[in-house]
Amino acid sequence: MVGIVLVSHSRAVAEGAAELARQMGGQDVAIAPAGGLEGPEDAIGTDAMRVVAAIDAVWSDDGVLVLMDLGSAVLSTEMAVEFLDEDRRAKVRLTDAPFVEGAVAAAVAARLGRDLEEVASEARGGLAGKAAHLGTEPGAPVTGTERAGPAEGPTATIRIIVDLPHGLHARPAARLVQTAGGFEADVRVRDVTAGRGPVSARSLNAVATLGATAGHELEVVAAGAQSQAAVDAIRALAARRFDESPEDLAPVVAPAAVAASPDAGAADGVLRGVPASPGVAIGPARRFTTPELTVPAVLPTRGADTERAALEAALADARGTIARRRDDVAARAGRARAAIFDAHLLFLDDDELLEPALRGIRDGEPAAAAWNAAVQELAAGWSALEDPYLRARAADLRSVGREVLAAILGVEAPRPELPAAGILLADDLEPADTAGLDPATCLGIATAAGGPTAHAAVLARALGIPAVVGLGPALDAVPEGATLGLDGEGGSVHVDPAASVLVALEETRRARDEEAAIARAHTAEPAVTRDGERIEVAANIGRPEDVAAAVAAGCDGVGLFRTEFLFMAREVMPDEDEQEAAYRAAAVALGGRPLLVRTLDAGADKPIAWLPQDPEPNPFLGIRGLRLGLARPDVLDVQLRALVRTAADHPVRIMFPMVTTLEELRAAREALERARTATGAAAEPEVGVMIEVPAAALAAGHLAGEADFFSVGTNDLTQYTMAADRGNARVATLADPLHPAVLRLIGFAAEAAAAHGRWTGVCGELAGDPDATALLLGLGVRELSMSAPAIPSVKEAVRATDLGDARKLARAAIELATAAEVRDAVRTRRRVPGPPAG
Ligand code: PEP
Ligand code: MG
Numbered sequence: 001m002v003g004i005v006l007v008s009h010s011r012a013v014a015e016g017a018a019e020l021a022r023q024m025g026g027q028d029v030a031i032a033p034a035g036g037l038e039g040p041e042d043a044i045g046t047d048a049m050r051v052v053a054a055i056d057a058v059w060s061d062d063g064v065l066v067l068m069d070l071g072s073a074v075l076s077t078e079m080a081v082e083f084l085d086e087d088r089r090a091k092v093r094l095t096d097a098p099f100v101e102g103a104v105a106a107a108v109a110a111r112l113g114r115d116l117e118e119v120a121s122e123a124r125g126g127l128a129g130k131a132a133h134l135g136t137e138p139g140a141p142v143t144g145t146e147r148a149g150p151a152e153g154p155t156a157t158i159r160i161i162v163d164l165p166h167g168l169h170a171r172p173a174a175r176l177v178q179t180a181g182g183f184e185a186d187v188r189v190r191d192v193t194a195g196r197g198p199v200s201a202r203s204l205n206a207v208a209t210l211g212a213t214a215g216h217e218l219e220v221v222a223a224g225a226q227s228q229a230a231v232d233a234i235r236a237l238a239a240r241r242f243d244e245s246p247e248d249l250a251p252v253v254a255p256a257a258v259a260a261s262p263d264a265g266a267a268d269g270v271l272r273g274v275p276a277s278p279g280v281a282i283g284p285a286r287r288f289t290t291p292e293l294t295v296p297a298v299l300p301t302r303g304a305d306t307e308r309a310a311l312e313a314a315l316a317d318a319r320g321t322i323a324r325r326r327d328d329v330a331a332r333a334g335r336a337r338a339a340i341f342d343a344h345l346l347f348l349d350d351d352e353l354l355e356p357a358l359r360g361i362r363d364g365e366p367a368a369a370a371w372n373a374a375v376q377e378l379a380a381g382w383s384a385l386e387d388p389y390l391r392a393r394a395a396d397l398r399s400v401g402r403e404v405l406a407a408i409l410g411v412e413a414p415r416p417e418l419p420a421a422g423i424l425l426a427d428d429l430e431p432a433d434t435a436g437l438d439p440a441t442c443l444g445i446a447t448a449a450g451g452p453t454a455h456a457a458v459l460a461r462a463l464g465i466p467a468v469v470g471l472g473p474a475l476d477a478v479p480e481g482a483t484l485g486l487d488g489e490g491g492s493v494h495v496d497p498a499a500s501v502l503v504a505l506e507e508t509r510r511a512r513d514e515e516a517a518i519a520r521a522h523t524a525e526p527a528v529t530r531d532g533e534r535i536e537v538a539a540n541i542g543r544p545e546d547v548a549a550a551v552a553a554g555c556d557g558v559g560l561f562r563t564e565f566l567f568m569a570r571e572v573m574p575d576e577d578e579q580e581a582a583y584r585a586a587a588v589a590l591g592g593r594p595l596l597v598r599t600l601d602a603g604a605d606k607p608i609a610w611l612p613q614d615p616e617p618n619p620f621l622g623i624r625g626l627r628l629g630l631a632r633p634d635v636l637d638v639q640l641r642a643l644v645r646t647a648a649d650h651p652v653r654i655m656f657p658m659v660t661t662l663e664e665l666r667a668a669r670e671a672l673e674r675a676r677t678a679t680g681a682a683a684e685p686e687v688g689v690m691i692e693v694p695a696a697a698l699a700a701g702h703l704a705g706e707a708d709f710f711s712v713g714t715n716d717l718t719q720y721t722m723a724a725d726r727g728n729a730r731v732a733t734l735a736d737p738l739h740p741a742v743l744r745l746i747g748f749a750a751e752a753a754a755a756h757g758r759w760t761g762v763c764g765e766l767a768g769d770p771d772a773t774a775l776l777l778g779l780g781v782r783e784l785s786m787s788a789p790a791i792p793s794v795k796e797a798v799r800a801t802d803l804g805d806a807r808k809l810a811r812a813a814i815e816l817a818t819a820a821e822v823r824d825a826v827r828t829r830r831r832v833p834g835p836p837a838g
Contacts, residue, residue: 002110002119003030003058006103007051007068007077009044011036017100021107029107030058037320038571045319046073048312051080055092063091063116065106065123069099071349072319075312082305093120101126153185156227158220159192160238165249165473167213170204170393172242174343177204179237185224187234192217204343205352205378208393211385243339246730271471271478273446274732275491276457279466280509281444282502285482285495286422291414293405299366307367311357314367314407315348321403321413322348327607340396347400353378368408375401418442423484423493425475429459439465444486446493448475451735453715453726453765461768462546464789468493470729519792523554527798529806535777535798538596538785540763542566544582547589550788554795557594557651559711559785560763561586563639564601564608573610573635579642587650594651596711596763596785598690599639599668601657603628611635620725625658625692630667640675647683655688655711660695662702669706690763692716697745700752710753711785714764718742736819737766743779743822744814750780761785771826773797778810797830 004021008014014035021031032054037045055064068074074094081092093116095102102123109122162168168176180187180201189207190197193216199206201220212218222230241249301307326341347353353374360370375397382394406413415436418424423444424437437445445460450469460467466488478484478495485494485505494501527537538559539550543566550558566582567574574582587595602608603624611632616622629636646652656668669687676684691697692713700710714737715726721742724731736742750760761783766772768786770793776784777798784794809829813822 001030001060001113002062002106002116003032003055003060003064004103004106004110004119005051005054005058005064005066006031006033006035006099007046007054007066007073008033008035008099009046009069009071009073011043013069013099017103020100021103024104024107026107026111029111030060031103031107032057037316043320043323045316045323046076047316048076048079048083051077052083055080055084055088059088061091063093065110065116065119066092066094067097067099067102067106067123068094071351071354072312072315075308076316079309079312082309091116095120095123097123098126153224154227155221155223156231157222158231158235160218160220160235162212162214162216162218163238163241164244165214167216168208168210168218168242170208170343170396171339172244173208174204174339174346175237175242176207176234177201177346178342179233180222180230182233183222183224183226183230185222185227185230187220187222187230190219190221192219203350203352204346205350205381205397209378209381209385213386246728269495271446271468271474271493271495273468273471273491273493274450274452274729275487275489276450276452276469277445277460277465277467277488278512279444279464279488280505280512281423281466281484281486281488282505282509283443283484284420284422285425285478285480285484286418286420287425287480288416289419290399290402290416293402293409293411293414295368295372295405295409299368301364301366304361304364307361307365307370308358310408311361311367311371311404314371314404317407318400318403319345319348322400324609327609344396344400347397348404368405371408372401372405375405423486425478427475437463437465439463444468444484444488446471446475446484446486448472449729451725451727451729451732453718453735458540458765458787461765461787461789462540462549470732472729515796516793519796522799523792523795525554525795526556527795529777529798530800530802531804533782533803536594536761536783537791537795537798538594538761538763538783539788539791540785541586544585544589546788547586550791551590551593553788553791555593555788555791557596558586558590559596559761559767559783561595561597562601563598564606567600567610568606568608570608570610573638576638576642576645579639580645583642583646583652584650587646587652590650592651594653596653596655596688597643598655598657599626599629599636599643601625620719625690626656626664626668627658627660629656630664630671633671636668636671637675637678640672641679644672644675644679644681644683644685647685648681652683653686653688653709655690655709657690657713658692658716659689659703660693662699662706665689665703665706690716691745691749691760692720694721694745697749700749701755704753704756704758707758709758709783710749710760711783712746712749712760712762712764712781714742714746714762714766717745717764718766721745737764738772738775738822738826739819740814740816740822743775743810746776746781747779747810747814754780759783768794770794770797771823771830774801774806774829775810775813775822775826777801777803778806778808778813800830 006014006017014033018031018033022029034050034054037043037047058064066077068077077094081089105126106119106123109119164172187201188198189201191210191212196210199210201207220231220234322341322344326338357371357374360373361367379394379397382397403413418441421441423446424442425446428447428449442465445465445467447469448471457467457469466486468486468488468491482496485497485502527535536556538557539555540560541558542562602611604619623631643652643654659665686708688709688711689703689707690713691710718735718737719726722734724735726735753760759782760780762776762781763785767784768790773794813825816822
């Protein structure tokens, strides 16, 4: 019997189509799905080795028919065939039959014992039934990467307006291509306003290089069986403004316009954002540049087949890298900001790019040269567009091109770097880029996106680099090299400031540097309040390697080990031994100081590749933190076993993130008992509850009865109390942890803990703000955990505090009406000199 292989980008699609075909053809038809990529269940992509394995699985001397979905599925299959023995190759037939209908028709024919020729012919005729039913003709089959001609069948036309401040750039164009691609219809788009097009909506490059800017009218014409449904979906997409995030829909404001605001300097532009990392920076504006990769002038020619295989393998490589980057950005900044990487992925499947590259290879060029030429030619098209925002998208294409080129050449893709010392301007920052910044050359960071507790801000604080985030699209208009004065506490960036402003900023910086130097000189000493109470000042870390800087900064221990960062960029879950090694490394580096480890806090904005989750409409209110741990005891148990094993030799504390109810705490404690029994460990580590949900704070009395300590996660407690997403710059001013509502919850939890003889710490970003130190101590907090650079000044703030005064301050603060009033009250008390009015 002829075997059938189904190659799809999606494992679920391949398996679903195989199941459907089996239902029609019979369970004993030899069908093997080959969908998706190695890794998490839903990794999208195609893998030649999976196709080889599938062919093996259904091998028959009668032959094997292979059906493929689109783009790289065809290339991967062709590559798989190359790997087969010559005698087998002759018996494998690749077909351009429709994927699902073809699979069903082929299964029926194979089951009837038809030969390979007939099975293939049945598969290609798979659309006949549907076409007859709908009264349409089946569309022209697509072969390899050849373009389909216009589809036959009914047509539908709509006109839509591009209601996007940046026009139909790569991300919304990608949404259009994705939407159009979901229907059996040939969709073409014309920019009526500019008189450009029509172009095929199958190609991201074609659609985006139409250059449709804000307000342009587009005509969308669809032909084919589902033409009406396709245009309806595109109309709905346009009405949803192409699913762009509110930040990206904010009107474009030039710095000059900002300067006109009443509180801005008379002649200088001032951009206002959100304070993210303290300090003053003065220097030229710098944007990342990525060094170009050069293609060696003389490359050995290895034959068209080998070169094509090299390109295909590099494309698969780049797909994996970009998908990981997308997941990472989604984790830090939300899905909307990560959507640009979906556009990058579409580049890799775009005929406008693949076609010329493959043509070059067929004409005898090496893959690297052919690919590079195709990228440069297309990027030149983008660069020639009128709209500066769209023109800038050529950089996206070049960046994707570089990724693939590096893979073909077998070298590391060059990372973006600061071209010279200055203040880094970026849309948003990836952790890998932020972590690689050197405070000696990166004097400050200004980003268009992000909130103060987003991951980029957390990293900037850890590096001691002043930062302002959420400056919005106005940042785009700041010229490279312009002199900037950045105030990380005031949240402002002065563009080409007047000399008087520069002098005042310099003065503030000098005063703060002096203060910091004094604080550093005493940082190894304990933090004891004026009335003699010792306060534990600890560090937040994400990896064992961070401990060294924390100890150098004078930490009394680690008060928050965010274990998810340690294990995020991975394909598989780290096993018990590997986890234990990481915890031990941190504990050893701490030299006997306490190590407080938080169990995996995945979910919401921190998805983890090896821990796939079903999509949720509101992930911050869904399965995250301990909820995910309890839903996946296999994951939680491994981590707890590694922790209790470490606790046998080191002072380890364990805490659970996002606890909401007492039942959850009990279930978590049961899991810990399971781990202790399984490992036979005698150690009984202290068990803590993170107070991040208002319900936990309000019911703290019950939790305190069954926990050893509390640690308040003010980042999440603030976002949940104020109903303001912590990663959204537009609500950053609402998400102020100094709001009396948040302070009341902290005080309530600390009081409940004290009543049970338990201690309360704070490990959210508020703990690292010396302005808030007295207030937190007054509310009953006795441990503060923060990024390492904040430790010296917070220790100083502790030493300046009398607990009796602090209690009075706290009592007064919770009675105030607004966060601004609280801020004024704490600043007045410390008499902090403000930065120059911006
Ligand atoms: C917090 O929410 O304040 C906290 C410390 O946890 P994370 O920032 O990792 O969510
Ligand atoms: Mg949290």
